[in-house]
Structures are given as structure tokens and as C-alpha cells.
Amino acid sequence: MEQDLLTWLNGRTFHHACVTLGIGDDAAILAPRPGFETIVTTDMLMDRVDFLWGTHDPALIGRKCLAVNLSDLAAMAAKPFAAFVSLALPRSMSFEDAQRLMQGILELAKEFQVELAGGDTNTHDGPLVVNVVAMGETPHGRAWLRSGAKPGDRLVVTGPLGGSLKAKQFSFSPRVREALQWRELAEVHAAIDISDGFCLDLSRLLSASGCGALVREVDIPISDDAFAMSSAGSGKTPLEHALGDGEDFELILALPPSVARILIDHAQHNGLQVRDVGVVTQSNEILLTKASGEVEPLPAIGYLHRLST
Amino acid sequence: MEQDLLTWLNGRTFHHACVTLGIGDDAAILAPRPGFETIVTTDMLMDRVDFLWGTHDPALIGRKCLAVNLSDLAAMAAKPFAAFVSLALPRSMSFEDAQRLMQGILELAKEFQVELAGGDTNTHDGPLVVNVVAMGETPHGRAWLRSGAKPGDRLVVTGPLGGSLKAKQFSFSPRVREALQWRELAEVHAAIDISDGFCLDLSRLLSASGCGALVREVDIPISDDAFAMSSAGSGKTPLEHALGDGEDFELILALPPSVARILIDHAQHNGLQVRDVGVVTQSNEILLTKASGEVEPLPAIGYLHRLST
Numbered sequence A, B: 001m002e003q004d005l006l007t008w009l010n011g012r013t014f015h016h017a018c019v020t021l022g023i024g025d026d027a028a029i030l031a032p033r034p035g036f037e038t039i040v041t042t043d044m045l046m047d048r049v050d051f052l053w054g055t056h057d058p059a060l061i062g063r064k065c066l067a068v069n070l071s072d073l074a075a076m077a078a079k080p081f082a083a084f085v086s087l088a089l090p091r092s093m094s095f096e097d098a099q100r101l102m103q104g105i106l107e108l109a110k111e112f113q114v115e116l117a118g119g120d121t122n123t124h125d126g127p128l129v130v131n132v133v134a135m136g137e138t139p140h141g142r143a144w145l146r147s148g149a150k151p152g153d154r155l156v157v158t159g160p161l162g163g164s165l166k167a168k169q170f171s172f173s174p175r176v177r178e179a180l181q182w183r184e185l186a187e188v189h190a191a192i193d194i195s196d197g198f199c200l201d202l203s204r205l206l207s208a209s210g211c212g213a214l215v216r217e218v219d220i221p222i223s224d225d226a227f228a229m230s231s232a233g234s235g236k237t238p239l240e241h242a243l244g245d246g247e248d249f250e251l252i253l254a255l256p257p258s259v260a261r262i263l264i265d266h267a268q269h270n271g272l273q274v275r276d277v278g279v280v281t282q283s284n285e286i287l288l289t290k291a292s293g294e295v296e297p298l299p300a301i302g303y304l305h306r307l308s309t
Helices: A002-009 A058-075 A095-111 A176-185 A198-209 A224-231 A238-244 A257-269 B002-009 B058-075 B095-111 B176-185 B198-209 B224-231 B238-244 B257-269
Strands: A019-021 A028-030 A036-046 A079-090 A115-124 A129-139 A154-157 A190-193 A212-216 A251-255 A275-281 A286-289 A295-297 B019-021 B028-030 B036-046 B079-090 B115-124 B129-139 B154-157 B190-193 B212-216 B251-255 B275-281 B286-289 B295-297
Touching: A002 A095, A002 A115, A028 A079, A028 A115, A036 A058, A036 B079, A036 B115, A036 B129, A058 A079, A058 A095, A058 A129, A058 A176, A058 A190, A079 A095, A079 A176, A079 B036, A079 B129, A095 A115, A115 B036, A129 B036, A129 B079, A129 B129, A154 A257, A176 A251, A176 A257, A190 A198, A198 A212, A198 A238, A198 A251, A198 A286, A224 A238, A251 A257, A257 A275, B002 B095, B002 B115, B028 B079, B028 B115, B036 B058, B058 B079, B058 B095, B058 B129, B058 B176, B058 B190, B079 B095, B079 B176, B095 B115, B154 B257, B176 B251, B176 B257, B190 B198, B198 B212, B198 B238, B198 B251, B198 B286, B224 B238, B251 B257, B257 B275
Parallel strands: A079 A115, A212 A286, B079 B115, B212 B286
Antiparallel strands: A019 A028, A028 B036, A036 A129, A036 B028, A079 A129, A154 A251, A154 A275, A190 A251, A212 A275, A286 A295, B019 B028, B036 B129, B079 B129, B154 B251, B154 B275, B190 B251, B212 B275, B286 B295
């Protein structure tokens, strides 16, 4: 199967000028542009943890495996250019399903002008495991880190949260284009993408920055699917879904108030629901102002399974 | 376990100057040196395919997972500087075993001055799967490809072959230092590392170069372990082990005759058993001159499971 898959891949991948040598040798050769840094991220996804083989469309599974990595690049304000895909395929998988998995990767790669520059294809007696490495570039010193938030910064979220289990975990569009626009438009102090839930990922950003925050409950953007899941008897309120579900792959940004205003206006102009949800503080607490006016600690909820670095 | 593993890793990795930001953010930041290209390779290894969990020492398993990637960089004459490790750990794995696995990676990384710059740690209901990405650098245009062999080039092998199943699959030293020395010493036209067997990997190099070869059976360097396995009743001759076993992680180089002589003398001076095993030809056949003087096609044997790109 592996050789057939490689043959099938031949000529189907987008070509990026920074990739001097792609699939086919012992390694790929990349020619980074002078003045740019290379941003590298990797995520491993596996059956029964990140998707259900046999239930979800293989093309959507493939798409997700690349998309979560592009989301990490977006969180660094990096422009993606190359990806590497390693597969552990169950021996029982059909060639058509493996093709469909790769097709999902290739289509998203093309959309974001990413070259599939290499990988490693294997079969084994185990569940499907997909590892993707995505590489991007930023002008020197311009990457967004988690660690740059400053007291007084506004906290902004780029879209509605919660309920991603229903569909968004597969259909989300990594905020790459938005991040690249905003990088030019405004001085962003810190950023993270929401993979494990708003509360958990916000706490990571703030911990890296050595700050706290005051978040306003009424301003948390809640997705329709969070309401739908709650109505359908999930046992959680829509707000709880929004705060803890994860896999929204929206960004949390910390940026000066004047800049936040510019960014929100720009986003609204482009039909994006970007929301100011609170302020970075000097304390080491993350507090939530409830709709009632009470202030309490932001709940420590989120998906703690995966720890990507 | 994942958070504990990250905490334990903190401060244990070698730091490389080209890595501006390592473990801990959404992605790593690399600052490639001006005038250098970035070489990227990835290999996924898994239980019951590349090692036996419960039989082999976890530290040796970890070491192998990085070493096979460094071998790919050696085959490109690249100096390694960063690695990314993704893990799918069986839920039953103890923290001590996971530590030991990482320890094997970290020790080899330190030996080769490679920074563990990121990764992704997960647990799942399946066998251990380890994906490693290794990155290196070469001065612009100086990477060795598979595709540069020319008729008349000598084919050189950097060490004894066969029987790696006994020990060498875990203990081999990737030929990084040698490759970097030789890159400065001599004009190497093409190179590949022997992961899937001499015959198969030689055929890949020659196919990429559009050439054939004439190999002399008597000059194939055969390892002691190939003899030992044969004596112990493997059902193969020592030569068959040498030609087909794979996981030797020696290099096959194609280079002009005068240069081959320099390289072999240099290697012998340094205690390395580098051998001239034949010549690149204009035909598209790979032929073997037997000890008897007969010429026949080189057998098409080797380990076809993995196809790394």
C-alpha cells in the first residue's frame, strides 16, 4: 500500500518556492528566506482520541490532522509553507480510505499553499495514528508568543466557542489568513489557539506571561452548537461548553486597548465575530465577572489529555 | 503523565543556537543561518514493527527512534540541530518507562548537539508509536541527493552489513560526523543510508540517478552478526544477510574514483571499514559479479514495509 500511496501522491501536492526538494529523497531541503524565521509545530492525532475511524469521513480526518497544525502556526502569526505527514495505518485499511485520508490533507494544504514535502507511511496492528509537522515563516522577531501579554492588554477571541464536537472539530478554518492580516495591522502582544478549551488555553497564555486576567462572562462568544448540545441534554450550560469544550481553534489574543479596537473593527468589517472578553491584570488570578456582577475564579476546566509543545 | 513528562524534560535538553524558542509555546522558532539550507526528515516507528516493547530496553527504543532520523540527515550530509518527538503512549505504560524512552532520545540528541525543540505527547488504547522529525543544515547547494550518481562513479559502503537484528538496529551510530568530514574532503555525487537493505537502497539511489551498477560480490562487507545469524540457522547465507537485511544505517556513496580513494584512505586512517563495492554504469541494470566470475542481476531483496520520503 505504501508504494501505491506514494505513486498516487506524485504530482498532487502544491509546490512552494521555499521547498527546494520535496518528497522522494532521504530528507527534504528547504530554503528559508533571508530575514525570516522558521516556525515548526507538530501534532499527533489518533483513532478513538481525536476522531473515530469508521464513523467520521476519512477526508475530514485527514483535513483535521493538518488543520490543527495550521492553527498552531496561526497562533504564532506564521505563514505556512510545508508539511510532513507520518502515518501508522491499520493493516485492514483499504487503499481507497488511505487515499481519501490523504486527499483531505492535500486539499487543505492546497488551500493554504502548503507543500507536502515528506513523510513516512507504515502499516501496523493498531489504530490509525497520524503525525503532522507544519512549518511556516515569520519576518524575524515578529512571531506571536504566549509570553508577551501585559497588564492592561485586552483579551480578544476570534469566534464563537463551544460545541465543536458536533462539527467544528472537523470543519474549522485555521485562522491563518486572519493572523497574517492582523500581524500587519496591529501590535499583538501574545496569542494562543484554543485546542483544549478557552479556560485552559487562556491560563496557559497568562501563565507564560506571568499575568492574571478579569474575564466578563457576558462577553464570552457562545456558538450555536454549544446551545444545541446543551438543549439536547449534554448536562452542561452553553457557557460551560464555551469555556471548556476545546477544539474551537479560535485564537485568544492579548493586545493594547487601542489596537484591540482596530482589530475588532477590521474583523467585523470582514464578517468575523471577534470579541473583547476581558483584560489582562497584574495579579496571578484569572477571575470571571458573572452576569450577576459577582466575581469568582474562572473555572479550571478543559481537555487535559494532549500536551502539545 | 504528559504534564509530568514535560516537567521532567524541562532543562534536560541540549540547547542549540539555531533554536530561538524551544518547547513550551504553540510552535518552535528556528533561526536558520544565512547561506544554509534546512534539511528535514521524519520517521515513525512503532511497536511490533520497529521494536518490541517489553523485550527491548525503552532507552534503546528511544535512541533508535532518533538515530534513524539522524541517519537520514547523514545521508544528506546535513548537520543536525533540532528534533521534534511525538508520542502515542499505551495507557498501560509506566511513567518510568516513558522517562527511559525519552532518556534514550535525549542522550543521543546531546551526543549530536541536537535540541529537542518540541513534540506532542499523547496516550491511547494502542501500541507505542513514536514519530521523530529531525532537522539539520547544509551550506546552500551542498546537500547530497540520491539523484547525482554518474556513470564511472565508484560505489562505496561505510561499514559491514547484515545481521542488524541482533544488535546494530539499536546500537548503530548514525554516520553524521563522517558525512560532515567527507562533505568537506571530497565531492560526493550521491548518497543514501541503508535502512531497508543494501540491494533495495542501492536500487533507489540508482533509480533516482537514472543509472545502473556493477557490484562485486567479494567486496560486499559482511558483518560478524551476519555470519553469526547464518551459523545459527537463519536459513540465509552471510552474504544474503548483508545484501538484504536492512537497518545497517551505513551509507552508500557514489563518487568519482580519485575521490573514492581519498575517502577510503581517510576512513581507514580513522579506523572505519569503508569499502569500494562497485561502479555506477550507464545501463539501467544492477548487476552482481559473483565470486565465481559469473555476472547476474543483483537480487531484488530488502525490507519493503516502510517507505520513508
